[in-house]
Amino acid sequence: GENVEQHPSTLSVQEGDSAVIKCTYSDSASNYFPWYKQELGKRPQLIIDIRSNVGEKKDQRIAVTLNKTAKHFSLHITETQPEDSAVYFCAASRNNFNKFYFGSGTKLNVKP
Amino acid sequence: NAGVMQNPRHLVRRRGQEARLRCSPMKGHSHVYWYRQLPEEGLKFMVYLQKENIIDESGMPKERFSAEFPKEGPSILRIQQVVRGDSAAYFCASSPPGSGGEEQYFGPGTRLTVT
Numbered sequence: 001g002e003n004v005e006q007h008p009s010t011l012s013v014q015e016g017d018s019a020v021i022k023c024t025y026s027d028s029a030s031n032y033f034p035w036y037k038q039e040l041g042k043r044p045q046l047i048i049d050i051r052s053n054v055g056e057k058k059d060q061r062i063a064v065t066l067n068k069t070a071k072h073f074s075l076h077i078t079e080t081q082p083e084d085s086a087v088y089f090c091a092a093s094r095n096n097f098n099k100f101y102f103g104s105g106t107k108l109n110v111k112p
Numbered sequence: 113n114a115g116v117m118q119n120p121r122h123l124v125r126r127r128g129q130e131a132r133l134r135c136s137p138m139k140g141h142s143h144v145y146w147y148r149q150l151p152e153e154g155l156k157f158m159v160y161l162q163k164e165n166i167i168d169e170s171g172m173p174k175e176r177f178s179a180e181f182p183k184e185g186p187s188i189l190r191i192q193q194v195v196r197g198d199s200a201a202y203f204c205a206s207s208p209p210g211s212g213g214e215e216q217y218f219g220p221g222t223r224l225t226v227t
């Protein structure tokens with residue numbers, strides 16, 4: 001089955017700096033990669049996703065890059081704000097999309 | 113359009129009791145997924161259901177756990193004879209038909225504590 005690894009497990013940045021979270025996956029058949037943000041005690045919320053036919057996708061301060069050859073994808077948050085503080089999860093899924101394999105999460109702390 | 117609903121939000125059970133977790137998908141969604149999240153860990157897939165059908169239960173423990181999604185009513189995750197190791201947050205997600213499982217919208221979760 002698929003194995004998704006995520007690094008770092010914790011990340012602390014100063015407000016205004018950039019944050020980068022990296023994930024690797026093992027199943028070359030995976031072709032859909034969503035990122036979720038989970039605030040303490042709340043539900044995971046989709047913030048951005050990318051499909052395998054695209055190398056990069058941006059949405060305002062958030063971007064995701066995908067390297068299919070190396071089987072890794074990354075989340076980039078620019079101009080971080082305190083409200084970005086949360087746990088971020090990457091996930092990978094195959095073409096039939098019937099289940100997501102999640103990374104172990106990155107706890108991002110943005111210091112004001 | 114109400115989001116994915118789960119109840120109860122918190123559930124306390126003694127060892128050996130049964131736990132029933134309910135999930136009402138978003139309106140129009142016919143696919144339901146259950147995930148378990150242990151403290152400080154990521155979400156682990158348990159089961160994927162469509163109305164009246166279990167499509168993929170590869171993540172479900174073989175014993176004590178069962179799931180259903182009847183024609184009418186919410187999806188139910190049932191844990192019999194709970195043990196302390198079952199303490200976790202259980203999230204369900206739903207997606208619309210034809211989406212292929214993308215756009216999974218998560219409910220607020222049920223936090224199960226086994227004492």
